[in-house]
Amino acid sequence: MIMQMNPHSTETRSPRAKIAVRDLWMTFKSPDKTKPDVHVLEDINLEILDGEFVCIVGPSGCGKSTLLNIAGGFFQATSGAVRIEDKVVTAPDSRHIFIFQENGVFPWLNVEDNVGFGVKRSTMAERKKVVEHYVEMVGLTGFGKTYPRELSGGMRQRVEIARALAAEPDVLFMDEPFGALDYLTRLRLRAEVTQIWQRERKTVMFVTHDVDEAVQLADRVVVMGKRPSRIRDIVAVEVPRPRDLDDPECRRLRDHIFGVMGLDHSGRATEIRGVGAAEEEDETEGKVVNLADRR
Amino acid sequence: MRARLESLLLPLAVAFGFVACWHFAVKWTGSDIFPTPRQVLTGTWELVEKGVLFKYIVASLFRVATGYLLAVFVGIPLGLLMGWFTRFRMALNPAIQVLRPISPIAWIPVAILWFGVSDVAPIFLIFLASLFPITVAAMAAVQNIQLVYIRAARNFGIGGLELFKKVVLPAALPQILTGLRLALGVAWLVVVAAEMIAVNSGLGYLIIDARNAGKRYDLVVAGMAMIGLIGLGLDFLVRRMETLDEVRWGLSR
Ligand SMILES: Nc1ncnc2c1ncn2[C@@H]1O[C@H](COP(=O)(O)OP(=O)(O)O)[C@@H](O)[C@H]1O
Ligand SMILES: [Mg+2]
Numbered sequence: 001m002i003m004q005m006n007p008h009s010t011e012t013r014s015p016r017a018k019i020a021v022r023d024l025w026m027t028f029k030s031p032d033k034t035k036p037d038v039h040v041l042e043d044i045n046l047e048i049l050d051g052e053f054v055c056i057v058g059p060s061g062c063g064k065s066t067l068l069n070i071a072g073g074f075f076q077a078t079s080g081a082v083r084i085e086d087k088v089v090t091a092p093d094s095r096h097i098f099i100f101q102e103n104g105v106f107p108w109l110n111v112e113d114n115v116g117f118g119v120k121r122s123t124m125a126e127r128k129k130v131v132e133h134y135v136e137m138v139g140l141t142g143f144g145k146t147y148p149r150e151l152s153g154g155m156r157q158r159v160e161i162a163r164a165l166a167a168e169p170d171v172l173f174m175d176e177p178f179g180a181l182d183y184l185t186r187l188r189l190r191a192e193v194t195q196i197w198q199r200e201r202k203t204v205m206f207v208t209h210d211v212d213e214a215v216q217l218a219d220r221v222v223v224m225g226k227r228p229s230r231i232r233d234i235v236a237v238e239v240p241r242p243r244d245l246d247d248p249e250c251r252r253l254r255d256h257i258f259g260v261m262g263l264d265h266s267g268r269a270t271e272i273r274g275v276g277a278a279e280e281e282d283e284t285e286g287k288v289v290n291l292a293d294r295r
Numbered sequence: 296m297r298a299r300l301e302s303l304l305l306p307l308a309v310a311f312g313f314v315a316c317w318h319f320a321v322k323w324t325g326s327d328i329f330p331t332p333r334q335v336l337t338g339t340w341e342l343v344e345k346g347v348l349f350k351y352i353v354a355s356l357f358r359v360a361t362g363y364l365l366a367v368f369v370g371i372p373l374g375l376l377m378g379w380f381t382r383f384r385m386a387l388n389p390a391i392q393v394l395r396p397i398s399p400i401a402w403i404p405v406a407i408l409w410f411g412v413s414d415v416a417p418i419f420l421i422f423l424a425s426l427f428p429i430t431v432a433a434m435a436a437v438q439n440i441q442l443v444y445i446r447a448a449r450n451f452g453i454g455g456l457e458l459f460k461k462v463v464l465p466a467a468l469p470q471i472l473t474g475l476r477l478a479l480g481v482a483w484l485v486v487v488a489a490e491m492i493a494v495n496s497g498l499g500y501l502i503i504d505a506r507n508a509g510k511r512y513d514l515v516v517a518g519m520a521m522i523g524l525i526g527l528g529l530d531f532l533v534r535r536m537e538t539l540d541e542v543r544w545g546l547s548r
Pocket of ligand 2: 064065
């Protein structure tokens with residue numbers, strides 16, 4: 001009887017919402033007023049269920065990374081908030097691990113020590129078991145003593161995934177994790193990530209600008225528009241995994257997403273303004289920002 | 296294998312050519328003050344027999360080691376802090392940039408004034424000479440750390456001193472090591488000048504003393520050769536450290 005009176009009951013949130021983005025706005029203010037403020041995100045509302053795989057797609061420079069960084073606790077939103085399990089995110093948390101495009105694997109540690117970096121177990125034997133387990137899961141058995149500089153880009157990204165999983169988080173934020181890899185490696189890693197996710201059932205927020213990638217991976221695809229961006233559409237992908245991109249439903253969804261983004265599937269702009277041109281513009285801006293970002 | 300052999304033979308050939316040129320140059324000019332290579336060898340042997348060569352080498356190495364290690368223990372923490380804390384850097388960097396271009400030689404009178412004619416004066420000079428390259432290297436190393444490593448560590452709940460130990464220091468280590476190698480070269484360069492302050496041991500003392508007491512240029516050159524060879528050995532040792540896995544990732548080659 002008392003249990004039912006529990007004030008922490010989940011009635012105040014939607015059922016099983018793991019991550020809730022509410023009325024989120026983000027503006028980067030120019031520190032010295034020499035440049036105009038950059039309005040990046042407008043009124044973002046999104047709920048992600050426990051164990052759900054959500055992809056965020058949109059043209060480059062639209063604010064995907066910004067959104068992920070706010071959810072990861074690295075950036076502070078201008079207004080609104082991200083809640084994870086009803087707690088407002090204010091700082092990075094070892095239960096929510098970020099995987100970076102530029103590969104954050106520590107080059108001074110070998111594979112084993114990298115994977116063990118965030119392991120929370122206390123005894124050596126347990127740590128070793130966890131490390132071995134995840135090294136094996138990403139297919140790097142036998143490379144435990146190898147240093148990152150001796151690995152290919154794809155293998156390094158696997159190390160980063162194993163390191164994230166070994167910390168036993170319940171949320172993974174992946175920011176274009178395969179963006180720097182060649183096409184074939186990317187395909188292979190997508191398949192592997194799907195398998196791992198099916199086994200581990202982490203809640204995943206995965207940013208990509210590759211629509212195919214999103215359709216292949218996600219339960220739902222969040223489509224964002226040009227900056228200042230709002231969510232243009234949220235597309236559920238109800239195709240069983242592993243997914244074949246030639247599957248008619250996948251094709252339909254991809255075309256739909258391209259349509260929402262303002263392109264037909266040959267890449268021609270269907271809107272008045274050329275999206276390609278806009279992207280180039282954003283790309284250069286992004287570079288400037290990255291420099292500023294390094295403090 | 297072949298490349299290894301070449302990397303040994305080519306320098307040896309150059310050394311041989313150099314010694315030959317030196318020999319004939321002395322013969323043809325008929326100089327009786329400047330020694331031939333053979334005279335330098337016998338001079339060196341004389342020093343060994345008198346038992347001073349080894350003593351002088353140890354004395355010089357001791358001064359370099361003391362001054363250099365002091366600089367390492369001051370310079371690395373100082374540089375790390377300056378690299379990490381913007382305020383700290385703002386406050387101290389101008390002072391360091393003003394002091395840095397002052398040659399350690401210019402400090403000799405000051406060193407004598409402060410420490411008298413003792414072992415402390417040359418050690419102080421070596422300390423000064425190595426301090427700046429080490430500090431500046433450590434500072435730059437921290438500033439160059441890829442932000443992604445810091446973010447990843449923070450994400451795993453690492454902060455404060457642990458962040459320094461587990462991420463900042465190892466990430467900065469390759470560049471720090473380069474600074475350490477540079478500084479060791481400078482320290483060894485300066486020991487000669489430092490020992491020209493009237494201490495009575497060391498390779499620098501040997502050179503000055505050999506000239507003053509009877510224009511023994513064979514001993515002067517012997518001292519120079521020893522300095523060169525030991526410098527080569529020191530550099531070799533530090534380069535060996537650069538092949539360690541912990542730092543190799545951050546060094547080209
Ligand atoms: N730290 C920052 N300071 C100022 N502006 C930024 C910063 N980070 C991102 N921006 C701006 O926000 C826009 C969106 O960036 P980002 O979220 O990285 O885009 P995406 O990941 O979708 O390519 C960029 O075009 C840039 O102008
Ligand atoms: Mg991005």
